[in-house]
Amino acid sequence: MFGNATWFRSESRSIAPAPRTFRGWGYYGIWLAAIFVPAGLLLLRVQVPEALIWTGVAVSGLLFDLRRLRNDIRQRAAIERMHFIDDDGQNRQADTDNYVLEIRQ
Numbered sequence: 001m002f003g004n005a006t007w008f009r010s011e012s013r014s015i016a017p018a019p020r021t022f023r024g025w026g027y028y029g030i031w032l033a034a035i036f037v038p039a040g041l042l043l044l045r046v047q048v049p050e051a052l053i054w055t056g057v058a059v060s061g062l063l064f065d066l067r068r069l070r071n072d073i074r075q076r077a078a079i080e081r082m083h084f085i086d087d088d089g090q091n092r093q094a095d096t097d098n099y100v101l102e103i104r105q
Helices: 022-044 048-081
Strands: 093-095 100-102
């Protein structure tokens, strides 16, 4: 949804991937602000049920986005581990059902 797999390390085994760039840190910062600033404002107005609903919906969105992001990171890591053999030395792409494969020099 919002995150880019190139912003995070592929070695991370946790639920939340470790950021590699400042954009990865910004991604987490924006999500935290989007979750806790509205919830805090709702709590200041003593709207506890609304704050809990907002927090639940926002955390669900974050978990959904992290799931998609982890899948993208796994696919990128799988492609980086592949080795290609080319007969004529030309860079070519091979399309499969799940990946777009590219020969590296």
